[in-house]
Amino acid sequence: MTTAVPESLRQEVLQANLAIPQVGLATLTWGNVSGVDRDAGVFVIKPSGVPYADLTLDHLVTVRLHDGAVVDGDLRPSTDTETHRCLYLAFPSIGGITHTHSTHAVAFAQARRDIPVLGTTHADTFNGPVPVTRDLTKEECAKDYEYNTGHVIVDLLDGQDEKAVEVPAALVAGHGPFTWGSDARKSLEHAIICEAVADIALHTMSLSPTTPPPRHLLERHYTRKHGPDAYYGNPGPVMP
Amino acid sequence: MTTAVPESLRQEVLQANLAIPQVGLATLTWGNVSGVDRDAGVFVIKPSGVPYADLTLDHLVTVRLHDGAVVDGDLRPSTDTETHRCLYLAFPSIGGITHTHSTHAVAFAQARRDIPVLGTTHADTFNGPVPVTRDLTKEECAKDYEYNTGHVIVDLLDGQDEKAVEVPAALVAGHGPFTWGSDARKSLEHAIICEAVADIALHTMSLSPTTPPPRHLLERHYTRKHGPDAYYGNPGPVMP
């Protein structure tokens, strides 16, 4: 197994981390993005506690998937590294992961409520509510806490990769959102959308909506962007 | 019929699309503006899924009004193109259309509630509530979905052009706002105002207002900006 990571992956992880404060998802250093190279058996992640303004390619840390060992980088990786590792191991379709403490998504996580599907903005990306995990037990907090934070997400999705594809986001109870995607960039995009739909949902709920939108409307929006009949977009990146 | 579109229209459509993120109405690529050339029988619209930061004049797509065929441009037009086309065909006074997923207007659309007229800020532009459509039926979602999204707006206004002039905005139930105007620029201005009045309305409603403002106050504000006795403004553009 080689640990040489393609420069393109490192650049993508750097750019995605630098975008977190630019898109308004982070206070201070709260938030991190990683990207995986499954052939090399490693992922690249932000170091712990380094301000985005100072972050350079040299600060990134490369971590081995199977045991979490740091194989490249001088700094300590994000404290959330083991959560990322757990998710990569459980869900083969995941290529990148983003964790933030964005305001409205965290509010749902703290209230232990799913972000409900209230319209097409949500259904364009998430084929169902963004679900919230159970609480971690005392034992799960005492030992391997960060790995177990990933584990409650795996539990929530019954370990099924297809569920991780249908709704590429989850809220850890009392903590906040983790989102993922085919690569680091896509996981960040899902973090942006998760926060946006949480914000809109809170406003919608303050208006006391009566009936949910019809299922056929939501399905139409999801399928026009996903799956074999998708017809949204043009080739090229959709990076914020 | 010629499809040569004046450069000025293309420039206006480009600038209006670029303004969407600048005025805070868009997350990612969510939002599009078009402008019509009725003599040429075409309209110009943003391509689908292209980031605003990358958008240039060359990306714009020209679409034929009577059948929706792309007559100029290398990219796929916005997925909402057929909605724009339906509205242009139904309402002869419309020269430009803007669609966004702006937070507060979408909240009203998701709650299926009109944006009520609660003060002069609203009445300065909209001569009545910003209305919300009925839900699309299963059949309307299954076939020609985007065209039908325009159709429920046409239904809402009883197909009357004068209604489209009096209140140049509507909320598609469970989806979001569409606004229009005499040209692309004006449709964007109405999108900005629609979001602003939705925001203010949500705050007003949280204060439990008792009686609505008197009709004579609202009428005064609408008529001082519109119709033969208007006396607001000076010649020149009001582009954000």
Next chain:
Amino acid sequence: MTTAVPESLRQEVLQANLAIPQVGLATLTWGNVSGVDRDAGVFVIKPSGVPYADLTLDHLVTVRLHDGAVVDGDLRPSTDTETHRCLYLAFPSIGGITHTHSTHAVAFAQARRDIPVLGTTHADTFNGPVPVTRDLTKEECAKDYEYNTGHVIVDLLDGQDEKAVEVPAALVAGHGPFTWGSDARKSLEHAIICEAVADIALHTMSLSPTTPPPRHLLERHYTRKHGPDAYYGNPGPVMP
């Protein structure tokens, strides 16, 4: 009577108008500031409907206090000019006036509720609630509407200049805030504060506060910034 206005006044009015969008108080062209030269018997005000981005010294309009005639400038003055004139005539202490449609202050105006004194942030500037006017009658809307908009504020303060000094702000019912001060700059500062305290008040009210803050705390804050025993600040401008 001469209408030659000192360059310094024109510069101050220009800068205060340009600051409106910079401090986040304006959507589009909604908002205007004026400053008065009582010796010359005129005031200088923003033209109607001109975008802030285009506004230059040459666009400003000079209006005669006693009859509202335009004595300098090529453009039509703000539609709110007569409201400004009414307030200048009624309250001799006023040197500048600002009108905006800022979100949270307008919400209180639309709900026809005073902005209550909930803490020292409010009491530092306003020695009492920011009051809301009665509705304008049908007759007041039909004729001299803008002048009458000033008149309901005069009514609200019983025409007493000392009340205008103690609380340099009022909300016109169903419309929005007007603020004033010793000069244009100060009136803008009060507009900023009026919006800030309205925002904080809305959040405070959502937390269901039980008892109001003690009067002696509020008085202390008002008097440390105002009157003979004031000890806040240092010489020099406090322009945003």
Next chain:
Amino acid sequence: MTTAVPESLRQEVLQANLAIPQVGLATLTWGNVSGVDRDAGVFVIKPSGVPYADLTLDHLVTVRLHDGAVVDGDLRPSTDTETHRCLYLAFPSIGGITHTHSTHAVAFAQARRDIPVLGTTHADTFNGPVPVTRDLTKEECAKDYEYNTGHVIVDLLDGQDEKAVEVPAALVAGHGPFTWGSDARKSLEHAIICEAVADIALHTMSLSPTTPPPRHLLERHYTRKHGPDAYYGNPGPVMP
């Protein structure tokens, strides 16, 4: 006792004050940061009422800890100087203090409610609720008001330095937040966090959370960032 303050302290206090508006915590001139040099027996603080845009190193004021005398600087120090002095005298661990009128923290102060611990974002920094003081009495407001504003915080913490370390923030009833830390920079970081958790808490409370997060989760987060077993971060500053 010498009053020569190290240039590094003055630079840090300047930068922290300049950061207040950059991180969105201040309206106008509302907010100030100080840093203490306990060996010299003095602290450095922002002058009163000077706009952040104009603030330079030369404006900073040096104040003697034991009696509040100005020992360096031409301007009057912040009106809140005596509050800072009281806190420095009561709590030996405090190296820097920040006071702001940030929107959401002030809302809790005005509602006289603690900011509750609703999740890990809060527990990462504050080992308990951010508490609100009692009201100041009429006598405390009449004489030595600013010093007494510090005194009610000292009362709230029973004068115990360890409490000031565990939760480096308090809300003065009807007024707003004071935060502190090992130095000026850290106190500003706590002001940013105090506002962020107040904002998230308000949204969480609007979702009517039922049970609080388990204590073992919150403790885990606090201890991974604080104390002998902390493992968050890397060497180097975390300045916004």
